[in-house]
Amino acid sequence: MAFLRSIVFSTVLLCLLHSAFCFYLPGVAPQDFVKGEVLEVKVNKLTSIKTQLPYSYYSLPYPAPKKIQDSAENLGEVLRGDRIENSLYVFKMREPQMCNIVGKVKLDAKNAKEFKEKINDEYRVNMILDNLPLVVPIKRNDQDSTVYQLGFHVGLKGQYSGSKEEKYFIHNHLAFTVKFHRDVQTESARIVGFEVKPFSVKHELDGKWDEQKTRLTTCDPHAKHTVMNxxxxxxxEENKEIIFTYDVDFQESDVKWASRWDAYLLMNDDQIHWFSIVNSLMIVLFLSGMVAMIMLRTLYRDIAKYNELETQEEAQEETGWKLVHGDVFRPPVNSDLLCVYVGTGVQFFGMILVTMIFAILGFLSPSNRGGLMTAMLLVWVFMGLFAGYSSTRLYKMFKGSEWKKIALKTATLFPAIVSVIFFILNALIWGQKSSGAVPFGTMFALIFLWFGISVPLVFVGSYIGFRKPAIENPVKTNKIPRQIPEQAWYMNPAFSVLIGGILPFGAVFIELFFILTSIWLNQFYYIFGFLFLVFIILVVTCAEITIVLCYFQLCSEDYLWWWRSYLTSGSSALYLFLYATFYFFTKLEITKLVSAIFYFGYMLIASYAFFVVTGTIGFYACFWFTRLIYSSVKID
Structure with missing residues (x-):
């Protein structure tokens, strides 16, 4: 596993970071529209940051087309709960429309209750036009700038006309604004913005209801009268008739198509984000530099001292880490399980690295809905080859012979645990009739990816790894284990492991805040250049803190470093889960039990994955370190 090469590697990272913000590959090809061309608005899921349970648009009794058609979805969109469908909102390019009637709905008791529940839980309606999500522009009070809220609220609640009773009102009139960038030569245009201002209006009919000829006194295009407040x-309320209407206006914009996502990706606290990341980067790099310098100086002195003693004629008593050279490579307890977890960690590490490279290049930008999750799943599956290879190579070094057993455990242990949690959560979501529940067809696709591709690749990797010559240890292992002396309190395994996880978590917790915000507060995350840099810092920090604690452990004549090296950096996952708990109670407003279980279930999966990755990094760092130092001294 490669470590940071100081100035050279930092320069490369900064170049990558710079390119991440200057180079952008959109998720779809640009589409030109001529004047009068039909624009079809698609509806997506209803979302709420209070419940975290998405629902399809037509789960509420909105006016619907005669035939509802689902748009093609990738695997990531399905897992995110996206349900993209056609709608009755149809525009004509650069032709403004006023007071178009979508339809009329009469509420019964059930429908009224459903609308009230969604309004109470602050659900938002999401729509899409030319792959751009619908946003509500909101002016900042303290600054002359605009922020964008994804989707508009189903409705609002409050007191009206002096009544003390709280009532529910629905947003039934939408004032759309479509921004376009016009090509002067061809007169065609590209859509660069899709905004809306929602209104709640009690429409009044001018005569009787007729779907073709109905006119409204509250919103009449002939009288140039539209909704303004x-x-x-x-x-x-039950038995209330609701008429849904919309306006659409077109505004020419100087924003080019390639930059149309820039406004959507502005974060509310971008200055804090930049400052925090740079601050964290400097602190962690400084600590890592100090740790590396101390380790190099201390080890150089120890090795020189021990080699000097070997040249003397009189026998000298061995002390410190050299004293346990006959036991340091003794196979650990539950070595099979360690091999499995190391292989799984390699699989996850490869997945993160490859996915992040694609994200930096712009292939997994927010415009490519579901692309990030789809890429992660596919890369995870194909990284099974490296998982099998890594676990079996380590297993053969421990003198193991049943490589098929290790391959099967590597291919099934972690996915099985995650699958159990996932199925329980999915059953709960299914019980809530949420669109976030994964359909049976998608379940079958996931099972096929696991058993049809991942498992065979793990076996292929294991076969290749087992055929390789076994890794030779630099020193021989004694037949009789050496007794470990009584350890100081600060060298207690539990204390040492818990201390070791603090620094790696400290390297990522600021970025973790923004990641959690993008996931659970319905915001876009796009700063993959920073994320890649933080990931490199995490790798270096995990490696160095584990090496330091391993060195102190060996100096105290405790040679049981195998599992402790894995757990030391892996314990950062415990702090991640504790931080997720803190985030739940301080930043989220979730009140429903199912939503809370949903949150903690997925954060448990994320923490488990983080444990596997960081633990593997720490293990390989110590594995490299112990082989290096014991091959550098003269031992009889």
Whole structure:
């Protein structure tokens, strides 16, 4: 495993970081529209940061086309709960429309209750036009700038007309604004913005209802009268008739198509984000440099001292880490399980590295909905080859002979644990009739990826790894284990492991805040250049802190370093889960039990994966370190 090469590697990272912000590959090809061309608005899921349970748009009794058609979805979109469908909102390019009637709905008791529940849980409606999500522009009070809220709220609740009773009102009139960038030569245009301002209006009919000829007194295109405020809102109540309408306006924009996502990706606290990341980067690099310098100086002095003693004629008593050279490579307890976890960690490490490279290049930008999750799943599956190879190579070094058993455990242990948690969560979501529940067809696809591709690749990797010559240890192992002396309190395994996880977690917890915000507060995450840099810092920190604690452990004549090296850096996952718990109670407003279980279930999976990755990094760092130091001294 490669370590940071100081100035050279830092320069390369900064170049990658710079390119990550200057180079952008959109998720779809640009589409030109001529004047009068039909634009079809698609509806997506209803989302709420209070429940975290998505629902399809037509789970509420909104006016619907005669035939509802689902758009093609990738695996990542399905797992995210996206349900993209056609709608009755149809525009014509660069032709403004006023007071178009979508349809009329009469609420019964059930429908009224469903609308009230969604309004109470602050659900938002998400729509898409030319792959751009619908946003509500909100002016900042303290600054002359605009932030964008994804989707518009189903409705609002509050008191009206002096009534002390709290009532529910629905947003039934939408004032759309489509921004376009025009090509002067061809007169065609590309869509660069899709905004809306929602209103709640109690529409009044001018005569009787007729789907073709109905006119409204509250919104009449002939009289050039449209909705400007919510003075007479539409209440949600049983037996109430709700008329849905919309306006659409077109605005020419100087923003080019390649930059149309820039406004969507602005984060509310971007200055804090930049400052925190740079601050964390400097602190961790400084600590890592100090650790590396101390280790190099101390080891150089120890090795020189021991080699000097070997040249003397009189026998000298061995002390410190050299004293346990006959036991340091003795196979650990539950060595098979360690091999399995190391192989799984290599699989995860490869997945993260490859996915992050694609993300930096722009292939997994937010415009490519579901692309990130799809890429992670596919790369995970194909990295099974390296998982099998790594676990079996280590297994053969421990004198193991049943490589097929190790291959099977490597291919099934981690996915099986995750699958059990996933199926329990999916059953709960299914019980809530949420679109976030994974359909049976997608379940079958996931099982096929696991058993049809990942498992065979793990076996192929294991076969290749087992055929390789066994890794030779630099020193021989004694037949009789040496007794470990009583350890000081600060060298207690539990204390040492818990201390070791603090620094790696400290390297990522600031970036973790923004990742959790993007996932659970419905925001975009796009700064993959920073994320890659933080990942490199995490790798270096895990490696160095584990090496330091391993060195102190060997100096105290405790040679049981195999599992402790894995757990030392892996314990950072415990702090990650504790931070996720803190985030839940301080940043989220989740009140439903199912939503809380959903949150902690997925954060448990994330923490488990983090444990596997960081533990493997720490293990390989110590593995390299112990082989290096024991091959550098003269031992009889």
């Amino acid at each position: 919510n003075n007479s809102p539409q209440e949600v």
